[in-house]
Amino acid sequence: MSDSNTTNFINPSTFILLGIPGLEGAHVWVSIPFCTMYIIAILGNFSILFIVKKEPSLHVPMYYFLCMLAITDLVVYTSTLPKMLAIFWFNSREIDFSACLTQMYFIHSFLVMESGILVAMALDRYVAICHPLRHFTILTNPLVAKIGLAVVLRGCIVVLPYPLLARQWPYCRTNIIPQPYCAHIAVVNLACADTRVSSYYGLFVQFFLIGLDGILIGVSYTQILSAIFILPTKDARLKTFGTCGSHLFVILAFYIPGLIISLMNRFAQNVPLYFHVLIANVYLLMPPMLNPIMYGLRTKENRDRLLRLFTHKRA
Template sequence: MSGSNTTNFTNPSTFILLGIPGLESAHVWISIPFCTMYAIAILGNFTILFIVKMEPSLHEPMYYFLCMLAVTDLILYMSTLPKMLSIFWFHAREIDFSACLTQMYFILIFSVMESGIVVAMAFDRYVAICNPLRYSTILTDSFVAKIGLAVVLRGSIVMLPFPLLARQWPYCRTNIIPQPYCAHIAMVNLACADTHVSSYYGLFVLFCVMGLDGIFIALSYIQILRVIFSLPTKDARLKTLGTCGSHLFVILAFYIPGLIMSLIYRFAQNIPLHFHVLIANMYLLLPPLLNPIIYGVRTKQIRGRLLRLFTHTGD
C-alpha cells in the first residue's frame, strides 16, 4: 500500500484519509467530542422533525423550512461523521475513489442547500413582518414546496462541475488526504493538472451564489428592522424582533465559522496543519449541531411541545 500512496499512479482506486494530521495518537480522545456532536445533532434534528409532524399548530411555512434545514443537516452529518469515527476508532482510512467524490459532492451541495434554506427563512420572516396580511396568500404550501425544490436543484446543479472536474484529473503525487473527509480543496491540491477552471468556478460559486444569498438576507433584514423600529412601543418592537431571534442565531452559526475559517486560511499561514483541519471540521459540523438547539431553546411552540412530550412520557 505504501508504494501506491506516493508515486506513479494517475487513477487511484482509493484515497487515504489521515484524520487529524499530527494528532493521530489522540484520535481516540478526539473522537469523544465528535461522537457527542454526532449524537446531539442526530437526536436534535430528528426531534425537530418529529415535533413539527406531530404538532398541528406548527404546520406553517416557517417550520416547513426548519424541517428542510433539519433534513439537510442530518444528511450532511450522516455522510461525513460515520467515516470520521471509523478513522478515529478503527484506523479505517481507505475510501474508494468514487465514494470520495460522492462524499465531496454531498458536502458541497448540502452546504449550498443550507445557505438557500437560510435565505428562504429570511424571506419568510420578511413577509411575516413587512406584509403580515398577505402572509398566508404568498407563502402557500405549494409555494413553499417550489422553494424547497428550487433549493435542491440549485445545490445539485451548481455543485455538479466540482466532482466532474475532479474525476478527470490525474493524481500522480499522492493519494493521501490530510483530512478526515474528502474536502474539495484537498483533492484540488492533490491533482497533477491545471485546476484553474475549478478554482475560478469556486470563486463564481462563492460570490454569485453564497454572496448573493448573504445580500438577500441582509436586504431582508434591513426591511425587517425598518418596520420593527417604526412600531410605536418598545414592547411591540421587542416582541416582533423576538420572532426573528432564532433565525438570526442560525445565520450567525452558519456564516461566522465560515468567516473565521476564511480569515485563518488567508492571514494565519504559519499555524499548524491540525489546527486548520480542526477549524474546517468545526465549519462543517457546528451549524447542524447548533440549529436544532437554537430552535428548541428559543421557539416557544417547539419548547412547549417537547416539554409536554416528556411530561406524558414520564406519566
C-alpha cells in the same frame, strides 16, 4: 508509508484520509466532542421533524423551512461523521475514489442547500414582520414547495461539476488527503494537472452564490429592522425582534466560520495545519448541532409541544 502513496499513478482506487494531521495521537480524545455533537444533532433534528409532523398547528412556512434545514443537517452529518469516527477509533483511513467523490458531492451540495434554506427563512421572517396580514396569502403551501424544490435543485446542479471535474484529473503525486473527509479543494490540490477550472469554479460557488445568499439575507433583515424600529412600544419591538433572534444566530453560525476559513487560507499561512482542519470541521459540524437547539428546541412553544407529546404517550 507505503510506496503506493508516493509513486506515480493515475486515478487511484483509494484515497487516504489522515484525520487531523499533527493530532494523530489525540484522535480518541478528539472523537469525544465530535461524537457528542453527532448525538445532539441527530436527536435535536429528529425531534424537530417529529414535533412538526405531529402538530398540525406547526404546518406553516417557517416550520416547513425548519424541517428542510433539519433534513439538510442530518444528511451533512450522516455523510461525514461515521467515516470520521472510524478514522479516530479504528484508524480506518482508506476511502474508495468514487466514494470520496460522492462524499464531496453530498457535503458541498447540501451546504449550498442550507444557505438557500437560510435565505428562504429570512424571506419568511420578512413577510411575517413587514406584511403580517398577508403572510399566509403570500407564502402559500404551493409557493413554499416551489421554493424548497428550487433550493434542492440549485444545490444539486451547482455542485455537480465538483466531482465531474475532479474525476477527470490525473492524480500522480499522492493519494493522501490531510483531512478527515473529502473536501473539494483538498482533493483537487492532489491532482498533477492544471486544475484552475476546478479552483475558479469553487471560488464562484463560495463567493458568488453563497455571497449572494448573504446579501439577500442582509437586505431582508435591513427591511425587518426598519419595520421593527417604527413599532410604537419597546415591548412590541423586543417581542418582534425575539422572533428573529434564533434565525440570526443560526445565520452567524453558518457564515462566520466560512469567512474565517477563507481569510485563514489567504492570510494565515503560518498557522498549524491541524488548526486549519479543526476550524474547517467546526464550520461543517457545528451548525447542524446548534440549529435544532437555537431555532427549534430553544423556542418555548416547541419545548411545550414536545413535553406534551411525550406526556400524552406515557398517559
